[in-house]
Amino acid sequence: MKRETILTGDRPTGCLHLGHYIGSLASRVRLQHSCDQYVMIADTQALTDNFKTPEKVRENVVEVALDYLAVGIDPDKTVIFIQSLLPQLAELTMYYLNLVTWNRLKHNPTVKLEIKQKAFGENIPAGFMTYPVSQAADITAFKATLVPVGEDQKPMIEQTNEIVRHFNRLYNTEVLVECRAEIPEMARLPGIDGQAKMGKSLNNAIYLGDPEDILKKKVKQMYTDPNHLKVEDPGKVEGNPVFIYLDAFGEDVQKIAELKDHYRRGGLGDSVVKNYLFEELNKFLTPIRERRVAFSKDKGEVLRLLMEGTRKAYAKAEETLQEVKKVMHLDYKF
Amino acid sequence: MKRETILTGDRPTGCLHLGHYIGSLASRVRLQHSCDQYVMIADTQALTDNFKTPEKVRENVVEVALDYLAVGIDPDKTVIFIQSLLPQLAELTMYYLNLVTWNRLKHNPTVKLEIKQKAFGENIPAGFMTYPVSQAADITAFKATLVPVGEDQKPMIEQTNEIVRHFNRLYNTEVLVECRAEIPEMARLPGIDGQAKMGKSLNNAIYLGDPEDILKKKVKQMYTDPNHLKVEDPGKVEGNPVFIYLDAFGEDVQKIAELKDHYRRGGLGDSVVKNYLFEELNKFLTPIRERRVAFSKDKGEVLRLLMEGTRKAYAKAEETLQEVKKVMHLDYKF
Numbered sequence: 001m002k003r004e005t006i007l008t009g010d011r012p013t014g015c016l017h018l019g020h021y022i023g024s025l026a027s028r029v030r031l032q033h034s035c036d037q038y039v040m041i042a043d044t045q046a047l048t049d050n051f052k053t054p055e056k057v058r059e060n061v062v063e064v065a066l067d068y069l070a071v072g073i074d075p076d077k078t079v080i081f082i083q084s085l086l087p088q089l090a091e092l093t094m095y096y097l098n099l100v101t102w103n104r105l106k107h108n109p110t111v112k113l114e115i116k117q118k119a120f121g122e123n124i125p126a127g128f129m130t131y132p133v134s135q136a137a138d139i140t141a142f143k144a145t146l147v148p149v150g151e152d153q154k155p156m157i158e159q160t161n162e163i164v165r166h167f168n169r170l171y172n173t174e175v176l177v178e179c180r181a182e183i184p185e186m187a188r189l190p191g192i193d194g195q196a197k198m199g200k201s202l203n204n205a206i207y208l209g210d211p212e213d214i215l216k217k218k219v220k221q222m223y224t225d226p227n228h229l230k231v232e233d234p235g236k237v238e239g240n241p242v243f244i245y246l247d248a249f250g251e252d253v254q255k256i257a258e259l260k261d262h263y264r265r266g267g268l269g270d271s272v273v274k275n276y277l278f279e280e281l282n283k284f285l286t287p288i289r290e291r292r293v294a295f296s297k298d299k300g301e302v303l304r305l306l307m308e309g310t311r312k313a314y315a316k317a318e319e320t321l322q323e324v325k326k327v328m329h330l331d332y333k334f
Numbered sequence: 335m336k337r338e339t340i341l342t343g344d345r346p347t348g349c350l351h352l353g354h355y356i357g358s359l360a361s362r363v364r365l366q367h368s369c370d371q372y373v374m375i376a377d378t379q380a381l382t383d384n385f386k387t388p389e390k391v392r393e394n395v396v397e398v399a400l401d402y403l404a405v406g407i408d409p410d411k412t413v414i415f416i417q418s419l420l421p422q423l424a425e426l427t428m429y430y431l432n433l434v435t436w437n438r439l440k441h442n443p444t445v446k447l448e449i450k451q452k453a454f455g456e457n458i459p460a461g462f463m464t465y466p467v468s469q470a471a472d473i474t475a476f477k478a479t480l481v482p483v484g485e486d487q488k489p490m491i492e493q494t495n496e497i498v499r500h501f502n503r504l505y506n507t508e509v510l511v512e513c514r515a516e517i518p519e520m521a522r523l524p525g526i527d528g529q530a531k532m533g534k535s536l537n538n539a540i541y542l543g544d545p546e547d548i549l550k551k552k553v554k555q556m557y558t559d560p561n562h563l564k565v566e567d568p569g570k571v572e573g574n575p576v577f578i579y580l581d582a583f584g585e586d587v588q589k590i591a592e593l594k595d596h597y598r599r600g601g602l603g604d605s606v607v608k609n610y611l612f613e614e615l616n617k618f619l620t621p622i623r624e625r626r627v628a629f630s631k632d633k634g635e636v637l638r639l640l641m642e643g644t645r646k647a648y649a650k651a652e653e654t655l656q657e658v659k660k661v662m663h664l665d666y667k668f
Contacts, residue, residue, distance in 0.1 A: 057663065126434045171388075
């Protein structure tokens with residue numbers, strides 16, 4: 001079987017949290033052994049709706065890199081790079097923009113949904129409307145075959161493959177490669193407030209770098225079963241964030257099963273389960289937190305690692321761009 | 335007074351004709367002595383509506399360059415370059431796309447008019463809708479202060495200046511420079527068929543490279559005053575292409591004035607005036623044609639000159655891009 005090439009990444013708009021770990025980081029750590037993996041810190045894309053605060057995007061580039069290194073994404077196995085340093089991605093975007101109609105962009109379901117969420121009103125930045133085309137550039141520059149995305153992002157992959165097919169047909173080539181979406185089994189971790197999604201802007205996240213005391217406080221204030229008022233009341237386990245987190249991060253499956261039974265029967269207080277969850281989460285997060293602190297002592301070294309990855313990504317993207325320009329009769333000897 | 339910087343250029347979709355000479359080439363030859371002049375062969379822009387035939391765009395890059403050299407645009411005084419070789423222009427476009435709303439693009443008067451003319455129907459390429467933003471990238475990359483455009487292109491200059499002001503305000507900088515439109519006095523030469531505009535697609539053009547026999551044929555079939563049926567009839571001079579061409583290219587102002595009087599009185603046949611126009615045009619075109627033939631004998635040398643210009647343009651665009659990236663906090667040491 002052919003080795004898969006993965007393109008994935010994050011917008012540097014904040015530190016990464018447990019939701020990111022479950023949704024993507026865990027699988028990256030696993031897949032880096034068997035796949036060619038490119039992880040993009042998507043600063044250019046982040047700017048499409050954060051162009052007023054570029055300094056925050058810049059700060060978060062390093063924060064996100066620290067999170068990557070802390071969870072065990074290994075720069076020797078995974079190419080970690082900064083999007084804005086690759087002009088090839090902008091060039092490919094320009095060529096692909098000719099292959100997508102204005103109407104098609106307007107009707108992209110993911111973009112339509114995000115526009116509502118972001119409340120741009122009448123002032124939708126053109127860069128935001130065209131970002132699916134930039135994503136196609138990101139994916140195809142590395143000839144990625146596998147792109148891990150949430151269910152809601154599937155239309156983006158379809159848009160990319162449409163561009164690939166259109167390009168290859170138009171220029172009678174096989175230079176570009178179609179990809180498939182990899183939907184993670186457990187895409188979403190609820191927030192500590194019980195909302196379906198953990199998110200920075202929702203203020204309901206446990207960050208990978210949270211110190212022990214913050215972690216303890218956040219677990220303590222977690223939403224559980226709102227009808228479990230007294231210790232002796234029977235409680236609900238399904239949809240209860242505390243148990244969802246235990247399932248995701250607890251190590252002792254047997255003990256978790258027993259706790260669930262006890263909680264359902266009644267007689268098990270939330271604080272007992274939360275204390276146990278805190279211990280389990282702290283056991284999981286301690287080595288991550290320690291590595292994060294260690295790496296953050298030398299941010300120059302983190303940047304050096306990023307530049308090394310970016311150089312590898314640059315070379316690959318340049319190779320693809322030259323192939324693209326060749327079939328488009330743009331291959332000047334310059 | 336500060337030396338002006340000019341950005342101008344042509345889409346390489348065909349050879350250049352007398353209309354181009356009057357509308358822009360003549361002033362370029364003149365201004366190259368007193369201004370910093372960048373002349374762009376806009377292949378990327380040409381692809382926004384010629385992406386199905388990139389090989390034609392490629393061929394015409396050299397044809398347009400030959401026309402430039404033939405009329406006397408001097409590569410030692412003017413930077414002639416190929417747009418697609420400057421990734422900086424694509425990168426700037428990406429950043430500027432965030433500063434322009436989707437609605438603003440939709441309502442650009444120039445683009446609206448061109449969309450009607452090109453009959454895209456429902457299939458307007460996104461790259462065509464966004465090309466005013468790319469133009470802003472082209473202009474600002476060179477910090478051009480003067481952009482020669484036709485009256486109908488003035489909204490493009492306004493769009494550029496809006497981006498400049500928005501960018502400078504947002505990032506608290508003066509990196510980008512506003513430009514002003516230079517509308518040529520005689521922007522348009524009518525076609526040989528009497529239509530208001532000379533154009534390749536209208537099949538009514540006299541090309542700079544047309545050989546003598548073709549020139550003679552084209553002048554012979556020129557549209558004149560449709561009511562001037564017999565030699566003795568009085569004829570109309572105003573709006574008569576033959577006299578418009580004489581005014582534009584004839585050298586003997588006195589003689590042209592006499593011919594006009596005679597034509598108005600009656601007794602002067604079209605063929606006499608046309609023979610004179612042919613002689614005058616041929617006198618004007620002969621040295622251009624000869625230089626064109628001479629340069630076209632060594633297309634490798636033409637490409638070498640283009641690459642030399644492109645390297646100069648690359649350096650200038652890179653300088654601006656780095657300034658832009660610096661104020662956007664994207665200035666990594668890479």
